[in-house]
Amino acid sequence: TNIPLGLNFAVAGTGYTSGAVLFDPTVPLDNAKIKINGSIFGYARSMKFGRMSGKLAVIVPFAWLSGSADFKGQRMYREVAGFGDTRVGLSVNFIGAPAMSLAGFKDYKQKLVVGASVWAYLPLSQYDPDRLVNIGTNRFAFKSELGVSKKFGGLFLETSLGVTVYTTNHDYYQNKTMLQMPVYFVQGHVIYTFKKGIWLALDGTYYWGGSTVIN
Numbered sequence: 001t002n003i004p005l006g007l008n009f010a011v012a013g014t015g016y017t018s019g020a021v022l023f024d025p026t027v028p029l030d031n032a033k034i035k036i037n038g039s040i041f042g043y044a045r046s047m048k049f050g051r052m053s054g055k056l057a058v059i060v061p062f063a064w065l066s067g068s069a070d071f072k073g074q075r076m077y078r079e080v081a082g083f084g085d086t087r088v089g090l091s092v093n094f095i096g097a098p099a100m101s102l103a104g105f106k107d108y109k110q111k112l113v114v115g116a117s118v119w120a121y122l123p124l125s126q127y128d129p130d131r132l133v134n135i136g137t138n139r140f141a142f143k144s145e146l147g148v149s150k151k152f153g154g155l156f157l158e159t160s161l162g163v164t165v166y167t168t169n170h171d172y173y174q175n176k177t178m179l180q181m182p183v184y185f186v187q188g189h190v191i192y193t194f195k196k197g198i199w200l201a202l203d204g205t206y207y208w209g210g211s212t213v214i215n
Contacts, residue, residue: 034067082126
């Protein structure tokens with residue numbers, strides 16, 4: 001989405017998850033039950049890249065996690081709180097969304113917009129190599145995405161294709177190494193906008209890849 005230059009955004013959110021956990025098949029945990037209270041805090045600013053518009057964003061998550069699971073026949077418990085992996089993202093629109101000031105933006109009419117983004121996940125978070133369940137991942141990850149948005153009156157059709165790649169965690173549980181294959185994804189959005197800033201959206205995402213290798 002194109003936005004005027006020089007705007008600053010403060011971002012905050014919270015979420016709660018409870019229930020059974022589907023761990024990676026390489027993790028020998030059974031009958032897991034977990035509760036997670038998570039929050040995110042972030043900052044974003046719209047910027048100019050030549051004649052193109054874009055934005056730079058930083059997101060810092062924080063989570064409180066508690067749960068239990070069976071490990072080799074013994075019931076184990078875990079409670080932990082801490083920061084998650086910090087995310088830094090850069091996005092640029094290179095077709096259909098020129099860099100514009102707030103004064104000139106009132107005359108902008110979207111048609112076809114094509115853009116791309118790159119996110120880096122930094123392992124600046126809570127991590128204990130003696131535990132199987134952690135908030136942080138102890139590895140870098142990089143997510144790139146290419147997106148297209150087309151406007152038809154009040155209707156927006158959007159789609160994007162992307163991939164996330166991971167570095168190796170050399171300090172995995174009990175001095176092991178863990179390598180994860182890239183995760184690919186495609187998503188689509190059908191959005192209809194009403195007056196006064198209200199919209200209705202139907203969204204879908206499909207993932208594939210992401211298998212892991214221990215040692």
